[in-house]
Amino acid sequence: MEHSEFPNLSNVRKAIKKFEQLKWPDYDEGKELENFIEEFDKIITSELGIIFNYLMPLKHKEFALGIFRAREVNSFNNINLFTEHSYPPPSITKFGRCNFPKHPVFYGSNNAITALIEVIRNTNVIGKRFCISSWKINNPEENLIFENFLQADLHPGNNFNILAKAQINKIGEPFKNKLSKSKKEGMVEVMKFLDTQFLNDSNYSFSAALAHRQIYARHNYNTDILLYPSVQSDRQGVNLAINPNFVDNHLQLKRCYIVEVNSYDIKTGRFSITFFKYGDVIKNQFFWKKLDPEDAIYQKYFREDFKEYMDKDYKFEFEKH
Numbered sequence: 001m002e003h004s005e006f007p008n009l010s011n012v013r014k015a016i017k018k019f020e021q022l023k024w025p026d027y028d029e030g031k032e033l034e035n036f037i038e039e040f041d042k043i044i045t046s047e048l049g050i051i052f053n054y055l056m057p058l059k060h061k062e063f064a065l066g067i068f069r070a071r072e073v074n075s076f077n078n079i080n081l082f083t084e085h086s087y088p089p090p091s092i093t094k095f096g097r098c099n100f101p102k103h104p105v106f107y108g109s110n111n112a113i114t115a116l117i118e119v120i121r122n123t124n125v126i127g128k129r130f131c132i133s134s135w136k137i138n139n140p141e142e143n144l145i146f147e148n149f150l151q152a153d154l155h156p157g158n159n160f161n162i163l164a165k166a167q168i169n170k171i172g173e174p175f176k177n178k179l180s181k182s183k184k185e186g187m188v189e190v191m192k193f194l195d196t197q198f199l200n201d202s203n204y205s206f207s208a209a210l211a212h213r214q215i216y217a218r219h220n221y222n223t224d225i226l227l228y229p230s231v232q233s234d235r236q237g238v239n240l241a242i243n244p245n246f247v248d249n250h251l252q253l254k255r256c257y258i259v260e261v262n263s264y265d266i267k268t269g270r271f272s273i274t275f276f277k278y279g280d281v282i283k284n285q286f287f288w289k290k291l292d293p294e295d296a297i298y299q300k301y302f303r304e305d306f307k308e309y310m311d312k313d314y315k316f317e318f319e320k321h
Helices: 009-021 032-048 112-120 163-168 181-200 205-215 244-250 296-305
Strands: 055-059 068-073 104-109 128-139 143-148 225-229 238-242 251-264 271-282 285-290
Touching: 009 032, 009 181, 032 205, 055 163, 068 112, 068 225, 068 285, 112 128, 112 238, 112 251, 112 271, 128 143, 143 163, 181 205, 205 225, 238 244, 271 296
Parallel strands: 143 225
Antiparallel strands: 055 143, 068 104, 068 128, 104 238, 128 251, 225 238, 251 271, 271 285
8 A cells, every 4th residue: 555545644533533433343263363353453454455464573682671471370280391381372362452362472461560469450350379480582683573652551660651652753654754744643643543442341352352463473574573552550551462483483481489478559550479490401401499598690680670660779578488
C-alpha cells in the first residue's frame, strides 16, 4: 500500500467509532484459527486499508531489557528441568492475552517483580512460594524483531512512557517522512486503539489476534519479542510475549530464586517478599544454595536482577529459617 493511500485523521476517527460500536468476533476452541485471524484482519482493513505494525530490527546485544518469568513452586513437576521454567507444551496451552489454545508463547516481564505480580494476580498468595527465573539472549551478533504495543494509557510512573513517546516522534521515518501531518496523527490514533486492547480485552480474542498474527506470522519479519503493558501491575510495568522458536534457539536460563510473598498492595505497588535460596545454572545443571551472609555471588546476582528496587546504600539482611 502506498503512503498516499493511508487514511487521514478524520477517516481514522470515523473507523474507530465504528470499531467501538462493533461486536468483535470471539474465538472458541475448535474454530479454524487462521480463518479467525483473516476474519479479524478483514474487519480492520475494510475500514483502514491496512494494519500497521511498527517493527524494530535489533541485534541481540542491543536488546537491553531483562527477561524474567515466575511460577508457583507447587506447580512444578520437576523444578530442575529447564523446560518447566519455559513456555508450556502446546497440548496444555490455554487461552492467554497474547496466545490462542495450543499456540504457546513465552510470557515474561522486563523485571522480576512484575513477573511475580503477573502470577500473583488478585489471589491470596500470602505464605506461598514462587520461583523467579532470570534469562539471557545468546548469539549477540544475530538479529531479532522487536515490537511494542505501548500506545495505551500507561501509568505515569512507567519508565516505558519514554519509549512510547519516541515511537510517536519517529512514526514517519519508515515512509521517508512523506506522510502528511494528518496521516501521521491518523496512524497514532490507530496504534492507540489497537494497543489499548492489551489492557481492555477481557476475553483475550482481540489482543491474542493482534499478537498471534505477528508472533506466528509466516514470513521473515515475524515478531520475536513483543512488549505490552502489564494489567496486573496497574500498567506500572510491561510484559514480554516471546516467540517459542526464538526461545528454543536463543534464550538461555541463567538462574532462579525461591521467594515467599509476605504482602502486596496493587494500588500502591508496595510489596514484601522473603528470599530463601537461589539456583545457579552451571553446565546444564541447577546448583541450589541457601542464602548466606558471606555469599558474594548471590549479592552480585541480586544487584543485577533486582536493581530497580535497591538504593545505592542497600544492605543485605539475613535471617535463619
